[in-house]
Amino acid sequence: MRLNKAIYIKYLFMLLIGFMVLPDSNGQPVPGKDENIPFLCTFGKQGLTSWGDADFYSVWFFTVPKEYTKQFYIRVFDPDTGGENDEIQGEFNTKCLYSIYGGKGVDPDKNEDSRGIEKGRNYKGGNLLASKIFGGEAKYDNKWYTFGPFNPTSGDYNPKWGYIFKVVCEGISGDDGNLYRYFMSRDPNNNLPVEGGNVYTYKYTFRMWNDFRSVSHIYPYIDTGVIYVKQHNFDWDNDGHILVVSKYKQGIDQTVSGQDNWEESRIPIEPQEIGSSLDFQFHKKQGELVKNNNVVIRTENQRGDALKFFPSPIGGIPVYQAIIRVIPVPKPK
Ligand SMILES: [Ca+2]
Numbered sequence: 484m485r486l487n488k489a490i491y492i493k494y495l496f497m498l499l500i501g502f503m504v505l506p507d508s509n510g511q512p513v514p515g516k517d518e519n520i521p522f523l524c525t526f527g528k529q530g531l532t533s534w535g536d537a538d539f540y541s542v543w544f545f546t547v548p549k550e551y552t553k554q555f556y557i558r559v560f561d562p563d564t565g566g567e568n569d570e571i572q573g574e575f576n577t578k579c580l581y582s583i584y585g586g587k588g589v590d591p592d593k594n595e596d597s598r599g600i601e602k603g604r605n606y607k608g609g610n611l612l613a614s615k616i617f618g619g620e621a622k623y624d625n626k627w628y629t630f631g632p633f634n635p636t637s638g639d640y641n642p643k644w645g646y647i648f649k650v651v652c653e654g655i656s657g658d659d660g661n662l663y664r665y666f667m668s669r670d671p672n673n674n675l676p677v678e679g680g681n682v683y684t685y686k687y688t689f690r691m692w693n694d695f696r697s698v699s700h701i702y703p704y705i706d707t708g709v710i711y712v713k714q715h716n717f718d719w720d721n722d723g724h725i726l727v728v729s730k731y732k733q734g735i736d737q738t739v740s741g742q743d744n745w746e747e748s749r750i751p752i753e754p755q756e757i758g759s760s761l762d763f764q765f766h767k768k769q770g771e772l773v774k775n776n777n778v779v780i781r782t783e784n785q786r787g788d789a790l791k792f793f794p795s796p797i798g799g800i801p802v803y804q805a806i807i808r809v810i811p812v813p814k815p816k
């Protein structure tokens with residue numbers, strides 16, 4: 484009996500380890516499939532920040548590995564503001580400008596302004612490769628629009644990531660909430676991931692599900708040298724709990740914001756957590772549903788350097804491992 488249990492635990496452990504190092508080829512949907520987030524959210528700049536968007540623009544980075552030499556596309560789901568998915572205020576009158584940048588000035592490791600974290604700094608560094616304004620056009624409602632093709636070498640080269648591209652969505656007029664998603668694809672008409680590609684942002688503005696049983700996740704990556712992480716959340720509307728989970732953290736409750744304000748708290752980092760992601764879990768308040776909750780999250784390390792969020796978490800989804808105990812296998816007699 485004891486022997487069986489020990490073998491079982493060993494197998495469980497191997498299974499868990501295997502799960503954690505599995506490479507993820509689905510690096511390009513935004514939001515990612517493990518995040519359980521319905522949409523990104525950007526309001527027209529005449530909107531109120533109390534509706535959940537702190538700055539009326541979003542900045543995302545897409546990376547193409549240098550081994551990939553074919554053309555690729557950036558696809559946007561529901562790029563318009565109107566119809567099925569978007570958040571109306573009065574009547575729909577919002578226009579959003581999507582811009583895709585490549586070349587020098589894009590790489591946020593070299594050009595901090597490019598990260599788009601602080602309002603008023605120039606997050607548009609790089610060469611403009613494509614752009615388009617969407618209002619309330621029915622022909623793009625609940626459908627994909629495709630930017631491209633793009634040549635990988637028109638990105639900003641970084642030896643760690645390959646070629647980096649930046650996609651900015653700005654609410655240039657109106658006051659409604661534009662909900663949308665992205666996908667980096669090797670095909671103009673289907674979502675086929677670019678092998679080895681990645682996506683990240685530094686400031687994540689998103690919509691929660693209108694379902695209090697649904698838990699959303701985002702995954703900041705813990706790079707070398709991180710001692711603690713400071714999280715900042717905006718306009719959470721006191722909608723339940725934000726918990727932090729990792730291999731070593733079972734669920735640390737974070738300070739949460741109410742309406743139209745930022746709150747922050749610190750998360751200590753263990754040396755063993757370096758090189759993996761944290762799991763920020765968004766648990767909605769039970770009982771009375773907080774509807775159409777849009778939220779902003781950003782994180783930084785002890786030096787004030789912003790952390791990247793990868794919709795497909797680097798190192799896989801962290802799993803709390805307290806239950807694992809090594810039971811020695813008895814020697815055969
Ligand atoms: Ca409106």
Ligand SMILES: [Ca+2]
Nearest residue numbers: 561562563662
């Ligand atoms: Ca939309």
Ligand SMILES: [Ca+2]
Nearest residue numbers: 535718776777
């Ligand atoms: Ca909100």
